[in-house]
Amino acid sequence: MSKFLSLEKIEKRFPIPAKEDYIAVTNVDLEIKKDEIISIIGHSGCGKSTLLNLIAGLDKQSEGKIVLNNKEVTGPGPERAVVFQNHSLLPWLSVYQNIEMAVKKVMPELSPAELRQRVEKFVSMxxxxxxxxxxxxxxxxxxxxxxxxxxALSIKPDVLLMDEPFGALDSLTRANLQEHLMRIQQSVKNTVIIITHDVDEAVLLSDRVIMMTNGPEATIGEILEVNLERPRNRVELQHDPEYIRCREAILSFLYEKFAKDDE
Amino acid sequence: MNTELLKKILLPLIVLLIIIQVWSGIAHVVEDFPTPSDTYTAAFGGVNADGDEIEGVLADPFYIENEDDKGLFWQILESLKRVFGGFALALIVGVPLGLLIGMSKNAQYAFDPFIQIFKPVSPLAWLPLLLFIFQDINMTAISTIFITSIWPIIINTALGVRSVSEDYMNVAKVLCFTPMEKVFQIILPVAVPYIFTGMRLSLGIAWLVIVAAEMLTGGIGIGFWIWDEYNNLAYQNIIIGIIIVGLVGFILDVVMGKIADFFDYTKKGRA
Incomplete structure (x- = not known):
């Protein structure tokens, strides 16, 4: 089961009228193991969200293929649940109903009592x-x-895709949510892909950090293994040599090798 | 707080006094123009300017003398029936059409030019054509209302559909919603407040149209009643008719607004 989710020679081009196609990402090869948490980090415009949309099936790659559990990804599906940056809750439904809607659709076989139980379990989580x-x-x-x-977790996805999930939150709330995520991951193993531009978040949460070069024609620059024991404690980690090493490796990649002027 | 309430009552009263003064002035200048007190007597009964004891038109709005002579209540009811008939038809056709135009670019390209062209056409321009087709007062009035009140419903429904956020549609895609589930669970809840805005505009238009339509078609209805009073030289009743049309229109709008609020998720849960 080592080859759980794989991206093979992925390229995504966006057509521009009367001009050559814009190549957002190219030549992306990546293998993700089951229950692994990986982060994809890079400057804005590096195509990291594009990559996530391709895995989610919300967009179609121009070249290459994505295989999950020996099945090629051809469109969106609940086995690849997405946590969107702006939460995307339906504003006319309550917390309960928002989750219920998803569970009901993906697990129609549940009895009303089981449905209620499942929704409540994930609200408690x-x-x-x-x-x-x-x-x-x-x-x-x-x-x-x-x-x-x-x-996203309530529909029992094979992969949890998170598109800058905490990007819109203040740093204290963000830390709080990271703790939630780590705690959940501790009890229920999930395969998680997190898109982020936060170096600390990437190191804290991930087993591996995928660093993207700048676009256009962005691709994977380096892959960093984070060899830190779990559960991880953000305060203690501040002085951990491995944490510091990882942090420095990402910072050096982002600000020395692939520095970018943001206009 | 209390002074605010006092202002809300007092200030309109002052304006009312001014209106009555201006009205009296006009009545003084224009021959046979009913004075405010003439109009009041005509409405509620009493002794008129000629010294005759008369019964007001509002004294018994429910009377039925014969098919052609009924109280004001029946006139209004008849008009409302036509308004709601045309309005209901506009809703039945307009909402699905609006959904289609909102969801499909092709449908938008196909219908948009015609909506833009027919939307500004006065209902009175349709009337002779429809009268010729149906040869029937009710059908003509209802179809005129249908054809003039459908546009805001179509336009607002389509606008509502287009305002559905891409994120909600992505949620639906990830969950593999069927097209019907998308419509009922995502699109309609977002579009409903817009649809109601369209309905409110439509109902307003319908109520405007009915008065004019009935004047031309005749028979029964508040519009025809006003025209009939003109032919009877009962000018004070025209003024009464105008006030009644205004009041009914106002009530329709308030009721529609309340219903719209009830279905608008953005106005819920903000206690």
Whole structure:
């Protein structure tokens, strides 16, 4: 089961009228093991979100193929659940209903009691029992993102895809959500791909960090193994030589080898 | 707080007084123009300017003398029936069409030019054509309302569909929703407030149209009643008719607004 999810020679071109195609990413080869957490990091415009959309099946690659569990990815599906950057909860449904909608669709065989049980279990998993009947507008940004995570996990995906899941949150809330994610991962193993531009987040959460070169024609620059024991403690890690090594490796990649001027 | 309430009552009263003054002035200048007190007497009964004891038109709005002579309530009811008939038809056709135009670029390209051209056409331009087709007062009035009130429903429904965020559609895609599930679980909830805005505009238009349509078609209805009073030289009743049309239109709008709020998710849960 080592070859769980693989990307082979992926290229994504976007047509531009009356000009040559824009090549967002090219030549991406990547193998992801089961229950592995990887981060994809890079400057904006490096095609990391494009890559995630391809894996999610929301977009189609121009070249190459993506294989999950020996099945080629041809479109979106619940076995590849996505946590979107802006949570994407349906504002007219309560926390409970947002998760219920997903579970009901993906597991139609559940009895009403089982359905209720499953939804409640995942609400509890992200510690939102007190807000279960609240509408998205009534809860904070961090809580919304937790619901997004609960919704994604509730449909028992093979891979959890997270597109800059905490990018829109303040740093304290972000830390809190990272803790939630690590705690959940500790009890229920998932294969997770996180798109991020936060160096600390990448090191803290991942087993491997995929570093992307700058676009156009972005590709994988380096892959970093993070050899840190779990559970990880963000405070203690600050002085851990391995943590410091990983951090420096990413920083050097992003700001020395592939520095980018943001206009 | 209390002064605010006082202002809300007092200030309109002042404007009312000014309106009555101006009205009296006009009545003084224009021959046979009913004065405010003439109009009040005509509405609620009393002794008129000629010294005759008369019964007001509002005294018994429910009377039925014969098929052609009924109280104001029946006139209004008849108009409302036509309005809701045409409005319901516009809704039944307009919402699905709006959904289609909102969801499909091709449908938008196909229908948009015609919507833009027919939308500004006055209902009165349709009337003779429809009268010629149907040769029937009710059918003509209803179809005129249908054809003039359908545009805001189509346009707003399509707008509502287009305002569905890409993120919600991505959620639907990941969950592999069927097209029907997309419509009922994602698109309609987003579009409903827009649809109601369209319905509110439509109902307003329908109520505007009915008065004019009934004047031309005759028979029964508040529009025809006003025209009939003109032919009877009962000018004070025209003014009463105008006020009634205004009040009914206002009530329709308020009721529609309340219903719209009830279905608008953005107005819920913000206690």
């Amino acid at each position: 992200v510690n939102l029992d007190h807000a279960i009947d609240k509408l998205p507008a009534e809860i904070s940004g961090g809580m919304k993102q937790r619901v997004g995570i609960a919704r």
